[in-house]
Amino acid sequence: MTDSCTLEQISGVFTDSTLFGNCGIDPGLKISVILPVRNEEENLIRALDALRLQVDGSGKPLSGSIYEVLLLANNCADRSVSIARDYQLQFPDFALHVEEITLDKSVAHIGTVRRLLMDAAYRRLTKLNKNGIIASTDSDSEVGSLWICQTLLEIENGNDVVGGRIFTKPDNSISRLYYLRDITYKHLVSRLEDLLDPVSYDPWPRHFQCFGASFAVTCSVYDLSGRLPAIPFLEDMAFHKSLIRVDAKIRLSPFVQVLTSARTEGKVDFGLSIQLKQWGEMNTCNHPMMVEQAGSVILKLKARKILREFWNHAGQDFNFPGSGIPEKVSALLGLNHDWICQQIGSAQYFGKLWENIEDKLNQEDWASAWPARNVVDVIPELKRAIAGITN
DSSP: OEEEEOHHHHSSSOOOOOTTTTSOOOTTOOEEEEEEESSOTTTHHHHHHHHHTOBOTTSOBOOTTSEEEEEEEESOOSSHHHHHHHHHHHOTTSOEEEEEEEEOGGGOSHHHHHHHHHHHHHHHHHHTTSOOEEEEOOTTEEEOTTHHHHHHHHHHTTOSEEEEEEEEOOOOOTTHHHHHHHHHHHHHHHHHHHHHSOOTTSOSSOOSOOOTTSEEEEHHHHHHTTOOOOOSSOHHHHHHHHHHHTTOOEEEEEEEEEEEOOOSSOSSSSSHHHHHHHHHHHHHHTOOOEEOOHHHHHHHHHHHHHHHHHHHHBTTTBOTTTTSHHHHHHHHHOOOHHHHHHHHHHOSSHHHHHHHHHHHHHHTTHHHHSOOEEHHHHHHHHHHHHHHHHO
């Protein structure tokens, strides 16, 4: 089927409910995997092979009845669609459903396509009266053989969202050094989070990624979060923030793994490919990668832990406002005591409360008190802080 969507159709409320409407639904379906495609003839077969060859915990082929793949090709000018159609014929037992769509140039971007796909998956799963799972990956990525199995396990453990660990294919590009510095820094920050402000549903080991190449969300939380925003780029990061705002239980699982392309010529205005290109340029010019310093991270985490413990036990172990909680947070972050009280009293979710505090810090002179520093200096600081806590 080929559809043409206008801006009116995909802005605000998505009204196009015809996508994948004629595709059968297995009653045992648990996970609907979305796969956006645009001119990926070089990578598509590897992406589909990885999804088809899923195994269970004992290494046996995973039952094809519990998951499906919804492939939506938009505005393709290569052989992507014919490759996908041929793949369907070659592997008829693989639940691959293919649609092609032509979007208006103004909205022909990944945010639109991923949103259309996620809404289609939501409709299909909720037809079964189940709180099914919508999983996302990319057509330049290859999911690990246990990707479906481990995602199911993490959701069955009581989580609402699973972010998978995304690895880039090894390369000798000029951007590699800065990429490794970035993931090292973020890994250490994640470790500090676990030590200073732990949450039971996301224990160590964990990572820091919840991006389009590997995330999964239950239908109920997808709906609660307001659904994925149809923005031209970084739609996955915006969606992650919306999940935090509603206190979704987000598991950043190291056991859910994906291998993705390290290309520097991307199909969006900003994403991993563009970031890699920028890092390569920075390396060439010997420009430093500036990041939040360890002292700033630690103070914020200490304040967040105090607030989180209050939030989780309010009305039981604390007597707000006489608990001293606002005073403690004010002392750590330098924010107005009355403003903190107002935020605590008005927030519906803890995630939104902390987002408001972070926004307020950005508006105040926090960055002046804690200016960004070169990542090569901050990494040793983080390591020392972690060692001081764990030793």
